[in-house]
């Protein structure tokens with residue numbers, strides 16, 4: 001990682017340096033694809049950069065730091081790819097949550113799972129002969145990938161998916177386009193930002209930070225914007241964003257995590273190096289995913 005850091009990286013570090021000094025703990029939430037892992041054509045081939053994994057591992061063991069990986073992937077999938085078993089994970093855009101060894105699934109997502117499954121079969125039939133289109137069943141949500149389809153087909157894939165969603169789950173499912181994918185999810189007011197807000201409430205004196213790269217990460221940026229720092233990863237484009245700081249690539253994410261590990265944690269106010277602070281119990285918010 002000898003590349004010179006971008007101006008965006010330097011600005012991010014400067015902001016974090018001053019904000020960390022006002023807090024005793026750090027809540028470090030990060031997306032996976034495009035943030036910890038470079039984007040690749042085959043979703044199954046995505047891997048966390050080893051430097052990011054090593055830094056997260058050490059940050060996770062720090063008594064004043066909570067690490068949460070908040071992904072659109074299925075929880076089991078992202079957990080296996082990061083391979084740090086006791087970190088907090090949110091999968092399926094927050095509909096699955098695993099903290100302190102307990103996995104919870106949003107009750108409405110559970111209720112609508114049979115519609116997702118029916119839709120998966122219907123989409124499989126619809127796109128059987130569509131070159132480069134892959135449908136990924138993630139249990140509570142599904143993703144139609146068209147990155148490897150001819151660009152001219154993208155609109156047709158989106159329209160067909162939306163039509164089938166209307167037929168199978170008109171009331172229960174919603175559809176949204178993101179980076180070379182169409183995401184289908186339960187029609188429930190719960191997203192990555194909801195998870196980040198829940199984790200924030202559990203650690204009142206923390207500085208919340210959220211790193212992400214895609215449209216589905218905007219709710220995470222909005223969740224932290226009042227008290228913390230939202231950091232968007234990727235080359236600048238015309239999209240509006242609630243993030244206030246930027247990094248250019250997953251390699252810069254790795255560099256920032258390394259900075260947190262070496263320097264950032266020492267900027268926290270009143271840092272105690274020996275004992276882990278007691279975590280406050282769950283907030284009792286009844287919209288939180290439930291065990292099961």
Ligand SMILES: O=P(O)(O)OC[C@H]1O[C@H](O[C@H]2O[C@H](CO)[C@@H](O)[C@H](O)[C@H]2O)[C@H](O)[C@@H](O)[C@@H]1O
Nearest residue numbers: 032033039040041043046071072073147180181
């Ligand atoms: O919230 P994330 O952790 O960023 O997950 C979002 C989606 O990521 C994956 O798809 C994206 O990454 C793939 C691998 O780089 C790429 O091929 C694809 O085009 C991207 O959209 C994942 O496969 C999806 O399930 C996630 O929803």
